[in-house]
Amino acid sequence: MYTFETKLRVRYAETDQMKYLYYGNYAQYFEVGRVELMRSLGLSYKELEENHKVMMPVIYMQQRFLRPALYDDVLTIETSVRVLEENSLTFHSEIFNDTQKLLNSGHVRLCFIDMNSGKRIAMPKHLYEKLHPFFIQN
Amino acid sequence: MYTFETKLRVRYAETDQMKYLYYGNYAQYFEVGRVELMRSLGLSYKELEENHKVMMPVIYMQQRFLRPALYDDVLTIETSVRVLEENSLTFHSEIFNDTQKLLNSGHVRLCFIDMNSGKRIAMPKHLYEKLHPFFIQN
């Protein structure tokens, strides 16, 4: 298991007239969480596309909305990879407000597409090797 | 069961550099689908907030992304209520492109909040009565 924390402040643009962070915008927070988790391991999603010609579209998402996130809240996004799979990568996210209340909990599964062929492939080796040390069982 | 179809065209703003409709934007399409389903029954979500002081935040969402939606595609959003619950309302959505391929499938559960007290309440009666005829069992 590997876990990483990121912080983001809720923008006015992201609220709706209920005064909540609009439910569709959590997907962006999940995105930032997983990209920063990757960066913390020395992995750049941008380079994955540019240099390795591999892109990672989302194939599944699930979220529970427990409490509203409000304008100007500084949220903590705790993102983790819990299992190492070969053909996809699943990120679990938990979002907390600044009083440590859990607001949102969910996970997103992404696959790997070779941008030249358009075909689905296995997890690129350099990515697998960075993640592998965190999943060695005793 | 009650089903309603709406059509929406993908905006340039909604694409990402993968040339896909960004995965977080489907939540907006689901929103339009359920609001139009309600309107088709003579129910206005706007009036629910303004006149009945009831709002409906999302408490759960789940989506599978099967094929990408692309810029300028005219998508068909098929939204349905499959079960009549008392304390929440669940909308199932299936999104098809113009060659009838299923792109996205998911569901969203919303609850009812009394805007004066901030407390969760049961489904307002006028809403229940509009939906009820579609769920009478033989």
Added chain:
Amino acid sequence: MYTFETKLRVRYAETDQMKYLYYGNYAQYFEVGRVELMRSLGLSYKELEENHKVMMPVIYMQQRFLRPALYDDVLTIETSVRVLEENSLTFHSEIFNDTQKLLNSGHVRLCFIDMNSGKRIAMPKHLYEKLHPFFIQN
């Protein structure tokens, strides 16, 4: 001069906690307005990119916000090309609510980029020819 009207309904996602259509979202309405103006002339922006390998980024935008657009309002976007230029294309947009009140007025200038070279070019001929008849002076 050439003018075209499109209608769009304000989504919940597009409001902010002020209960207004968020000011940044008008840019999307302008986009829909100009793309539908082009379509009304038999011009597809999608095909411009796909077949002609020309894309049209925005180089200038100006907007006045006169009255708020509200959730569920059906807005009329009146888009017009007032002058035929050779190296850019300027769209003027006026947005009205359903009581014909002017909410927003602005314009956007776009240029033409050859997607292969990345260089700025003049307006593609097929586009110029479609627009030209509306600008013949007596």
Added chain:
Amino acid sequence: MYTFETKLRVRYAETDQMKYLYYGNYAQYFEVGRVELMRSLGLSYKELEENHKVMMPVIYMQQRFLRPALYDDVLTIETSVRVLEENSLTFHSEIFNDTQKLLNSGHVRLCFIDMNSGKRIAMPKHLYEKLHPFFIQN
């Protein structure tokens, strides 16, 4: 004159299929720039709404788009108040990429609305007093 700098990283969600930061999304960056400028002076926009019952809708926006902002770029938003007005507040924004190239330049004018009456008012005194010292002429 008072100037403040903020940094923001471009999200995948904010790109479009041209691989540019979508032109409508700069409005959010401008928003973050002006809110952080206010915070740097000890002013909270959130409290302005909550405690002072004053909100600040945008009444004018103008932007030039000089070079594209790209995915994962860390942008510097330089926001400044150049003139102290009594009935509105104008923020100038310049956005630079990490090689100090100017990408976008514009300004936004906001007014002050008393949330109880819905009427436009002058700049609240506590806000005026925080800004005033930066505009004393010799």
